[in-house]
Amino acid sequence: MKYSAANRAIVFAMMLLPTLMNAAEPIRHTIRFPNPETNYAEVEATVQTDGQPVIELMMAVWTPGSYLVRDYSGKVESEHAEAADGTPLTVRKSKKNRWAIETGGAAEVRFSYRLYCREMSVRSNWVEADFAIIVGAATFLARAEPGGALIDSQHEVRLELPENWAASHSALPVADNAYAAANFDELLDSPILAGNLAQYDFEVDGVPHSLVNLGEGSVWDGPKSAVDVEKITRAEIEFWGGTPYKNYSFLNAITESGGGLEHKNSTLVMANRWATSTRENYLKWLYLISHEFFHAWNVKRLRPVELGPFDYETEVYTTSLWVVEGLTSYYDPLIVRRAGLSTTEEYLKELSREITVLETAPARLTHGLSDSSFDAWIKYYRRSENTANSVVSYYGKGALVGLLLDVHIRKLTNDQKSLDDVMRSAYERYSGETGYTQAQFRQVVNDVAGQDVGSWIAERVDEPGELNYDEFLEWFGLRFAPAKEQKEPAPAWLGFDTRQQEGRLHVAKVQRDGPGYAGGVNAEDELLAINGYRVTPEGLADRLKAFHPGDQLSLLVSRREQIVSLAVTAGEAPGEDRWKLEADPGATEAQKARLAAWLGTD
Ligand SMILES: [Zn+2]
Known part of the structure; x- marks a missing residue:
């Protein structure tokens, strides 16, 4: 996000005179659902013109946390504008995601449009007969200088719900029956669920948290899921040493879909209604909750310098997604284990799966983590039949580098420090306004490790190539299960x-x-x-x-x-159990003690 000189002056004035800020008129958005069964929502935005003859409105082309240009404005239809007295005003598109409105001198204009909402994902809208999932970037508009930068302002959102919808929920504060966002960032960072919601509230350190289930029905076990979400919440707050928000909402859309997206004060995740009924799927959902909540710190507040303030019309490039997504992926099952929600065996099984995925992907030999991060927009998020050959995952490999780095630090410091200390120390230093550079993050690792581990990291993060697991196995007394003896000759494998x-x-x-x-x-x-x-x-x-x-x-x-x-x-298939982790039968008491200190005991 770039500010024009004029706008910077306004911000400066508001800092000097905070009372003036309250006087500034927000953009008021009203969302209506006259025929939700058609998958359409209607949006009306009331915008002050500041006496300008032409004002420009813009919509984001991407949403933070999901690195792909999605061109949300492609779902906008029937846009039109009028003055407060109903006089129609001329609207023309000035860019694929911008509308210029001739105000005719009106002090305020109403801009209305229909939105087609039928993409079931955590970064797009969905509306049907019984409910709506509203994602900020795909829905709302902000003012911009004609042909120029965003003009930031406060925003209000009112929802007019159909009669059979009981409520809506967002992490945004409510004032005068409207959600209130301090600026466009906050508006776009706050998804909304509407319909018939099951809400489970709990407090940690006096701070309110909610699990909000959409579509709970008779299959999803709401109370069980709420108890376990609270356990994960407590474990992560303890990990980081406090809550960085005033309230937090887990928005769980039980819509037979998957995925999650992190926000500062909430997360939107999607689940299959049967997930609470099978152990394997339930664990995956707990890992997802753990992952997205960890982001409330790692990326939403402790962020790479490139990931904010956001320019919602332009791709941003960072080499730090191995920290943002990789280290979060390392911690997501680990914290579920430490919270007592999975067993050591289940944790090692998940780790074995992660190792197998990496070790059977040819791209590990040709594509480095830093490059994978930088090119997320054109590679990781644009999957094809060749992805396993050409793209290494900054999630999966990032998690395994996190694991190896954790062990490396433990060994170098004689078990006095760990990656946990790196995360907390980085948070302390860089969770302020500006974020960290890659060099700064690596310096934190050096400081915690008590020596320069720059080349150790560079080898694993900046270069492609095989990871070596020996130090990890040795430290915790683990091994990859020996190959079983084959009774039958192996079948042909075609690759x-x-x-x-x-x-x-x-x-x-x-x-x-x-x-x-x-x-x-x-x-x-x-x-x-x-x-x-x-x-x-x-x-x-x-x-x-x-x-x-x-x-x-x-x-x-x-x-x-x-x-x-x-x-x-014909070749021979790589053994399915080749990367199955298990306790080494010869593990010493010291190794067993380290494993227990790392994972907790069952
Ligand atoms: Zn993530």
Whole structure:
């Protein structure tokens, strides 16, 4: 976000005369749902013109925390403007996300538009007969200098709910029956749920928290989920040493979807209604809650210098997402474990899964964490059939580098310090207005470790390549489970995934340097036959048992209607349990004690 000279003067004046700030008129937004079953909402924004002949309104093109230009204005329809007395005013688009309004000298204009709300995700809107999920960036407008910077102001939001909707909820304060946001940042950082909500309130250190379930129905176990969210909340507040907000809301949309997005005083997550009914899915939901809440500190307040103030019309680049998302991903299952909500065995299983994902992704050898972070907009958020080959995840690899860094610090300091101290120390130094640079964050690590670990970090963060887990295994007395003895000869492995499409067997993605890749198999190829015999979608797995690693195979594929024969040398699948962590039977008492100190005891 950039301020014009004129606007900076206004901000300065407001700092000198705080009473004037209250006099400034906010932009007033009213959201109506006359026909929610059509997936449309209607928005009306009342804006002061300050006597300008032309004012410009802008909508964000992306939302913080989700690094992709989403062009929210594409969902805006039937926009029109009028003066307070109802006189129609001329509106023209000045950019894909901006509207210029000729005010005709009116002191105030009403700008109205319809919004199509049917993308079920935590960074887009959804409206249907019974409820609405409203995301700030996808909904609201701010004033901007014509062709220039955002003009910040306060905002109010009123919702006119259909009769059968009981309530709405947002972390924003309520005044005069409207949500009040101090500025555009706060407005865009505060999602709203509306409909029939189940709300569970609890306090920690006198600070109110709420779990708000949308769509709880008869399947989702609301009380259980509320008890466990409170446990995670307490564990993370204890980790950081206090609450940095006045109130916090967990907005949980039980809509058979997934994902979460962090905000300063709330999070919006999505869940499957059956998640409280199966242990594995419930743990995933607890990890999600833990992850998004950890962000209330790590990124929403302790942030990379590039991630704020936001320019909502331009991509921002940072190499720090391995800290923001990677270290948060390291802590999300760890804190669930420390809060007693999972067992050591379940924690190690989750860690094994994370290691397996990284160690079977070819991109680990060619793509570094810093680059992955910088290019999030064009790589991690633009997934394709080639993503596992070309993009290393700053979530997954970032979490594992966090794990290894944690152990490294523990070892260097003779178990006096850990990554926990790094996080708290970084928060103390850099949670103010400006944020940290990569160099500053790494300096915090050096300071906690008591020595320069710059090259250790650079090797794992700035360069691609294999991670070495030996120090971690040794420190905690763990090992990767030894391979089981195979009784049968291994089946042939081709190194590509398939999917069934209209009864046909298609190649979904090809693993780099696997047998199919070497033999020229392409994504989208339709696999017809192996060694002259037809294969069906259902029969492929069995057919591969008839061949073995080293066998020369002839694959017949159809590629854009042309029949192509490909010679492929069968390989051996990487063992599924290759990265399964377990206690080393020979672990010493000292190692066991460190493991218990790290994870807590079951
Ligand atoms: Zn995250």
